Amino acid sequence: MQEPILEVNHLKKYFDIRGGVFGKKVGAVKAVDDVSFTVNEGEILGIVGESGCGKSTTGKALLRLIEPTEGEVKFNDQDITQVNSEEMRQLRRDMQIIFQDPYASLNPRHTVEKIVAEPLLVHGMTNAKERKERVKELLEIVGLRAYHASRYPHQFSGGQRQRIGIARALANNPKLIICDEPVSALDVSVQSQILNLMSDLRDQFNLTYLFIAHDLSVVKHISDRVGVMYLGRMVELADKDELYENPKHPYTQALLSAVPVADPDETGERIILQGDVPSPSNPPSGCPFHTRCPQAMDICQEVTPTFQDHSDQHYVACHLYE
Amino acid sequence: MSDTILELNNLHTHFFTDSGEIPAVDGVSFHVNKGEVVGVVGESGCGKSVTSLSVMQLVPSPPGRIVSGEINFKGENLAFASEKRMRQIRGNEIAMIFQEPMTSLDPLYSIGNQLVEAIRMHNKMSKKEARLKAIEMLDLVGIPRASEVVDEFPHQLSGGMRQRVMIAMAMACDPELLIADEPTTALDVTIQAQILDLMRDLNKQKDTGILLITHDLGVVAEMCDRVVVMYAGQVVEEGTVREILKDPKHPYTKGLIRSLPNLHEKEQKLYSIPGTVPKVTMDSVGCRFAPRCEYAFGRCFSENPALYETEDHRYARCFLYDDFEEQEVATHAGTDSRS
Ligand SMILES: Nc1ncnc2c1ncn2[C@@H]1O[C@H](COP(=O)(O)OP(=O)(O)OP(=O)(O)O)[C@@H](O)[C@H]1O
Ligand SMILES: Nc1ncnc2c1ncn2[C@@H]1O[C@H](COP(=O)(O)OP(=O)(O)O)[C@@H](O)[C@H]1O
Ligand code: SF4
Ligand code: SF4
Ligand SMILES: [Mg+2]
Ligand SMILES: [Mg+2]
Numbered sequence: 001m002q003e004p005i006l007e008v009n010h011l012k013k014y015f016d017i018r019g020g021v022f023g024k025k026v027g028a029v030k031a032v033d034d035v036s037f038t039v040n041e042g043e044i045l046g047i048v049g050e051s052g053c054g055k056s057t058t059g060k061a062l063l064r065l066i067e068p069t070e071g072e073v074k075f076n077d078q079d080i081t082q083v084n085s086e087e088m089r090q091l092r093r094d095m096q097i098i099f100q101d102p103y104a105s106l107n108p109r110h111t112v113e114k115i116v117a118e119p120l121l122v123h124g125m126t127n128a129k130e131r132k133e134r135v136k137e138l139l140e141i142v143g144l145r146a147y148h149a150s151r152y153p154h155q156f157s158g159g160q161r162q163r164i165g166i167a168r169a170l171a172n173n174p175k176l177i178i179c180d181e182p183v184s185a186l187d188v189s190v191q192s193q194i195l196n197l198m199s200d201l202r203d204q205f206n207l208t209y210l211f212i213a214h215d216l217s218v219v220k221h222i223s224d225r226v227g228v229m230y231l232g233r234m235v236e237l238a239d240k241d242e243l244y245e246n247p248k249h250p251y252t253q254a255l256l257s258a259v260p261v262a263d264p265d266e267t268g269e270r271i272i273l274q275g276d277v278p279s280p281s282n283p284p285s286g287c288p289f290h291t292r293c294p295q296a297m298d299i300c301q302e303v304t305p306t307f308q309d310h311s312d313q314h315y316v317a318c319h320l321y322e
Numbered sequence: 323m324s325d326t327i328l329e330l331n332n333l334h335t336h337f338f339t340d341s342g343e344i345p346a347v348d349g350v351s352f353h354v355n356k357g358e359v360v361g362v363v364g365e366s367g368c369g370k371s372v373t374s375l376s377v378m379q380l381v382p383s384p385p386g387r388i389v390s391g392e393i394n395f396k397g398e399n400l401a402f403a404s405e406k407r408m409r410q411i412r413g414n415e416i417a418m419i420f421q422e423p424m425t426s427l428d429p430l431y432s433i434g435n436q437l438v439e440a441i442r443m444h445n446k447m448s449k450k451e452a453r454l455k456a457i458e459m460l461d462l463v464g465i466p467r468a469s470e471v472v473d474e475f476p477h478q479l480s481g482g483m484r485q486r487v488m489i490a491m492a493m494a495c496d497p498e499l500l501i502a503d504e505p506t507t508a509l510d511v512t513i514q515a516q517i518l519d520l521m522r523d524l525n526k527q528k529d530t531g532i533l534l535i536t537h538d539l540g541v542v543a544e545m546c547d548r549v550v551v552m553y554a555g556q557v558v559e560e561g562t563v564r565e566i567l568k569d570p571k572h573p574y575t576k577g578l579i580r581s582l583p584n585l586h587e588k589e590q591k592l593y594s595i596p597g598t599v600p601k602v603t604m605d606s607v608g609c610r611f612a613p614r615c616e617y618a619f620g621r622c623f624s625e626n627p628a629l630y631e632t633e634d635h636r637y638a639r640c641f642l643y644d645d646f647e648e649q650e651v652a653t654h655a656g657t658d659s660r661s
Contacts, residue, residue, distance in 0.1 A: 050510035050511070050512065050513075051510050157598045159598060160598075187365035187366055187537065187598075187599070188365065188537070188539075188578060188581050188582060189365060189577060189578060189581045189594060189595035189598075190594075190598060191581070192581040192582075192583070192592035192593065192594035192595075193594040193596075195583070195592055196591055196592055196594060199591070214510065214511075216511070216585060217582070217583040217584060217585045218583050220583065220585060221583035221584075221592065222583075244585065254512060255511060255512060256585075257515075258511040258512045258514065258515040259511055259540065259585055260514075260515075260518070260538065260540030260541050260543060260544040261540050261543060261544075261584075261585055261586070262539035262540045262542070262543045262567055262579065262582055262584075263543055263567060264543050264563050264564045264567055264568065266543070266586070270515060272512075272515050272516055272519055273512045273515075273516070274464070274516075275464075275466055276466075276480050276482055276483065276513065277510070
């Protein structure tokens with residue numbers, strides 16, 4: 001019934017740390033360390049986790065904007081880690097990405113027209129008049145006006161720039177969009193405008209999103225299923241209501257309890273974690289969370305728990321459930 | 323009145339730029355009582371930081387300048403105080419922590435050196451004693467390996483650790499008022515929870531008043547006694563945290579609260595306030611929120627609303643509450659939740 005559009009198996013991305021006079025490899029940052037999940041056609045899969053846990057690296061590795069170190073990324077059953085660059089270029093038409101900072105990702109010297117038309121040109125829409133029409137159509141789809149086409153990015157507010165980024169991503173009717181913190185830089189009132197727009201577009205064009213964010217309320221609002229990452233690993237993944245109402249992994253429990261809720265009557269127990277997130281260049285042995293886990297046991301220091309289906313598609317990597 | 327430690331009275335801080343004069347803080351009034359946590363909320367650019375920098379006289383000048391108004395701190399007006407006087411106040415009677423603690427820690431000195439200096443300014447102690455005290459305080463704010471970290475430099479610490487050092491610093495000088503401008507915005511939620519916990523301890527144990535500037539209504543709900551809501555340089559309403567979050571009066575506050583995705587509720591579509599925060603100039607007329615307000619009517623576009631009293635004796639800068647024979651309230655009204 002639900003067809004996976006994207007299937008990620010044992011994805012790893014290690015960045016070399018080089019040092020010394022000869023720039024020899026002295027270690028590695030394990031930014032993404034053995035992550036597996038699927039994204040079904042038409043669904044929104046949210047990915048949450050704290051800064052540096054590997055969310056963006058995962059997103060970029062899926063599109064091969066950075067080369068994965070290991071693992072398989074199947075898009076419509078084709079392993080894209082194995083295709084050549086021309087095939088990859090063709091695939092990128094179907095797989096787009098939107099970034100957090102809409103300003104940094106838009107060329108300040110180009111007009112909106114040029115920015116949005118560029119992917120059309122790359123994928124063979126050579127007729128200038130046709131492109132102009134399509135740009136106009138796209139701007140209207142994302143809630144901007146046709147006359148905005150002749151303006152430059154700095155003439156727009158943050159929310160409007162994010163709309164431009166979305167218009168560009170939509171240009172070639174993609175199937176999958178990786179959204180890397182698309183609303184994190186926006187004010188609340190503008191954030192809700194963009195979230196609504198993204199939901200509408202998903203319905204209208206039957207899009208699939210991988211939605212990366214650190215704000216748990218935002219991710220809950222927009223996603224169908226949610227995955228939680230910690231230190232380069234996926235530690236829990238489930239249907240969103242299941243995950244938020246019945247979190248199993250001690251890290252997810254702490255994360256959810258730490259979110260301040262804008263309601264003075266909401267006085268839930270807070271689990272205050274001790275210490276900082278360890279460095280991904282030297283992750284703890286065994287379970288990567290054991291240095292901060294309130295429920296750590298002896299085994300946790302030695303054996304890495306496997307990420308497995310605990311019940312009904314509720315995946316968790318923790319010895320408490322093995 | 324004696325328990326009020328900080329009182330802003332009709333404060334105006336403007337920027338004089340090439341493209342004209344910008345009233346970034348445009349007649350702001352509110353107060354903080356001893357031991358109270360007061361939140362200032364609003365979207366980016368609404369003047370929260372400029373307000374707090376004004377209190378410390380740290381507004382970048384030029385182009386900025388306090389134009390008029392009062393900043394009464396324990397009865398002394400700091401609005402036009404000398405730099406010499408301000409240096410006595412800053413970091414002593416009023417401590418400040420910023421969003422990016424790197425800007426307030428000196429990169430050239432070790433954490434210990436900076437703490438020792440702060441401690442010795444307030445206590446008669448030898449360097450050696452102060453160093454031990456510094457380690458104790460780092461430990462107290464939850465820094466692991468405190469006896470090593472004391473000799474490390476700011477760039478060697480994570481964002482959360484730096485913010486904890488700033489809090490240790492603030493605690494060292496035992497201030498009466500702590501101004502915290504988005505102290506946890508750059509931090510992850512689990513680290514944020516630790517920092518908020520520390521600030522709450524400081525408030526409870528030492529009765530330190532806190533002016534907490536944030537755009538996060540969740541943080542407000544968790545920390546504050548009272549809340550001041552700002553929009554485009556002005557206070558639009560003020561109340562206890564419960565009043566503001568449960569029964570907002572001003573259309574902007576209402577919209578802001580409705581726009582939040584809620585962790586515990588299922589909503590299909592989020593409410594959203596159309597448009598964006600306007601750029602305010604000296605000749606802006608009408609209610610600043612009018613272009614985005616679903617209740618706006620004729621008068622909203624031509625007159626600037628004052629603070630009006632609502633039926634339940636609160637105040638909101640909105641003509642909707644001006645139905646009691648136009649009884650206008652003086653500029654400083656709305657700040658008095660004590661009477
Ligand atoms: N090009 C790179 N070279 C070396 N290390 C890198 C590189 N890119 C990312 N890393 C490291 O990989 C880890 C994961 O980074 P990533 O950007 O994926 O985190 P993230 O989850 O997106 O965090 P944030 O919430 O801050 O955006 C971090 O420790 C980061 O420092
Ligand atoms: N150095 C400056 N020069 C000119 N304008 C400034 C400067 N700093 C702040 N402003 C303006 O003052 C207004 C309020 O800014 P600020 O207090 O930083 O907002 P926030 O509420 O996000 O903290 C904004 O419109 C901003 O553009
Ligand atoms: S495996 Fe052990 S340390 Fe890891 S989350 Fe589970 S209980 Fe905690
Ligand atoms: S004064 Fe008018 S425009 Fe302003 S908030 Fe009230 S109703 Fe809206
Ligand atoms: Mg990222
Ligand atoms: Mg600010």
